[in-house]
Amino acid sequence: MRGTVLHAPGDVRVEHRDDPSVINPTDAIIRVSAACVCGSELWSYRGIDPVAGPTPMGHEYCGIVEEVGADVRTIQPGQFVVGSFFASDNTCPHCRAGYQASCQHREFIGANGAQAEALRVPLADGTLVATPEVPDDALLPSLLAASDVLGTAWFAAVAAGVRPGATVAVVGDGAVGLLGVLAAHHMGARRIIAMSRHESRQKLAREFGATDIVTERGDDGAARIADLTNGIGADAVLECVGTAESFSQALRSTRPGGGMGIVGAPHGVAIDGRELFGSQVRVQGGPASVRRFLPELIDLIWQRQIDPGKVFDLDLPLHQAAEGFAAMDQRRAVKALLRP
Amino acid sequence: MRGTVLHAPGDVRVEHRDDPSVINPTDAIIRVSAACVCGSELWSYRGIDPVAGPTPMGHEYCGIVEEVGADVRTIQPGQFVVGSFFASDNTCPHCRAGYQASCQHREFIGANGAQAEALRVPLADGTLVATPEVPDDALLPSLLAASDVLGTAWFAAVAAGVRPGATVAVVGDGAVGLLGVLAAHHMGARRIIAMSRHESRQKLAREFGATDIVTERGDDGAARIADLTNGIGADAVLECVGTAESFSQALRSTRPGGGMGIVGAPHGVAIDGRELFGSQVRVQGGPASVRRFLPELIDLIWQRQIDPGKVFDLDLPLHQAAEGFAAMDQRRAVKALLRP
Known part of the structure; x- marks a missing residue:
């Protein structure tokens, strides 16, 4: 064959x-x-x-x-x-x-x-x-x-604790990130913020249910999420990339006590125990x-x-x-x- | 004054x-x-x-x-x-x-x-x-x-997702760890494994509801938890110390999909993103x-x-x-x- x-x-x-x-x-x-x-x-x-x-x-x-x-x-x-x-x-x-x-x-x-x-x-x-x-x-x-990709996105949304009415941010506009938008929409999220710089992917994110698009990355991206949520942060964040920058962006975008689902296989990600601790964010990831x-x-x-x-x-x-x-x-x- | x-x-x-x-x-x-x-x-x-x-x-x-x-x-x-x-x-x-x-x-x-x-x-x-x-x-x-200490232990148990019937491991035999045993017992855990090397603390752990005592630490401690749980790991682990060794011991003692509540303020803890990811463990911590x-x-x-x-x-x-x-x-x- x-x-x-x-x-x-x-x-x-x-x-x-x-x-x-x-x-x-x-x-x-x-x-x-x-x-x-x-x-x-x-x-x-x-x-x-x-x-x-x-x-x-x-x-x-x-x-x-x-x-x-x-x-x-x-x-x-x-x-x-x-x-x-x-x-x-x-x-x-x-x-x-x-x-x-x-x-x-x-x-x-x-x-x-x-x-x-x-x-x-x-x-x-x-x-x-x-x-x-x-x-x-x-x-x-x-x-x-x-x-x-769909099952992985579903796992991310469940791990992040997406619930009806939630505000959700999705880091990553690859297939998993885009389907993370779809999963969050299906699970009843009220507001879904897709982080993407690519017009065609933004369009698909909107088709899948994104209500907001954020083009900034890293700390600027997290600051935009803060702006959009009255300084509170997102209830649930899906990390669908796997770099140190995307991890940090996702963690800083999540409200205290919120959830972060990680499905981007980490590459070069060393998590500062103090930052994770101070965030009070509930983190779960893994191969879905x-x-x-x-x-x-x-x-x-x-x-x-x-x-x-x-x-x-x-x-x-x-x-x-x-x-x-x-x-x-x-x-x-x-x-x-x-x-x- | x-x-x-x-x-x-x-x-x-x-x-x-x-x-x-x-x-x-x-x-x-x-x-x-x-x-x-x-x-x-x-x-x-x-x-x-x-x-x-x-x-x-x-x-x-x-x-x-x-x-x-x-x-x-x-x-x-x-x-x-x-x-x-x-x-x-x-x-x-x-x-x-x-x-x-x-x-x-x-x-x-x-x-x-x-x-x-x-x-x-x-x-x-x-x-x-x-x-x-x-x-x-x-x-x-x-x-x-x-x-x-009691409220912190309670937070750790809730963050770790302790439920009736659960198998719980507690890393740390300070006041918070000992009260973590009490909290897990109150929340209906069926089996509570206290990790302690000190006889007087072991005794208090048993008074608070511990069913097993593990004296080994680090990877040996995690291996003992595996032994005690048919190779599965604990459903919920309370990390009540805050060192790199205790963090690793707690993570490796938790079953995939299990929860880890972290209340030991991390000192020198750098978490390997790949290990956390691969573990599929749900982690939440913070000042309680x-x-x-x-x-x-x-x-x-x-x-x-x-x-x-x-x-x-x-x-x-x-x-x-x-x-x-x-x-x-x-x-x-x-x-x-x-x-x-």
């Missing part, structure tokens, strides 16, 4: 890879209908995270089940399924608590490379959620979004436990209540994956969908 | 200070019935926090109102009152949200020096809570504890908003449902304040009560 491989910073190729096969009896093999490029993959694409030899890419996926191992009970060939970027058994204590990204048997899907024609998904019964039937092509982008939200998200998409697929502004055949990476790296695209 | 003054590290003296008087019309002057030495004051006593010239000490207090300013409406002379270490108006948006330690008009009581015969309390109506009547002498230690809990705590004490005053294992006349500091510094005493 064909799949993407990162050979070195900036060097993504679509090339021959071995067809996946059932290794463990809990595995499923799926024919990938759509995959995509994740903002988190840009860290290695840009050489900020090291690239240790040729690496298959991709951990967001949906598709049709082709084959299942002998111990798979609920997932069946022919089903259309969506899974998270961590395989999880969905039965261990961490899964039962809703933290499937910390499953005692978790495996990172990215290791198998989802930007490919087919994919092995471990712990299929725990990991995959089937749609009611095989969806129309028009639903593909939204269902794919549920696999990571997308699996917790998948059934609800798939249902909302299936009922056409949300349209997260709008974040894909570049739709490419798999063999043009390199252009998908380049466009996202250069911020020409919010998010690239790849069709095998 | 007489009051304590820290002149230099290790040099506490009880000496003449000016009698306090009403400065602002919202002030009250109270005759201090009891004050005490706070663990947080040991940072400057030990020279870790700088001592900028002679500094009045003390921010925990209870006593009888002597005089009130013209704008004080609810607090009246003759009442016995307890207040927090931050004066707060109890009406601003932060106070209404329960974060009185971030009151927009807060003033630190410590600046006025509560280890003294009398004390000026700003924002008296917002800050002070009166008991139903002047209490018996036997209730004094517990009411004094409510002023800081004791005022939020004071009415409930006073009621519990008044009804003899809790006896937090047991943490005072040294009861001294005010003129022996220096011995109170020395005994706590050398860990000969958990907490020293001072009677003017």
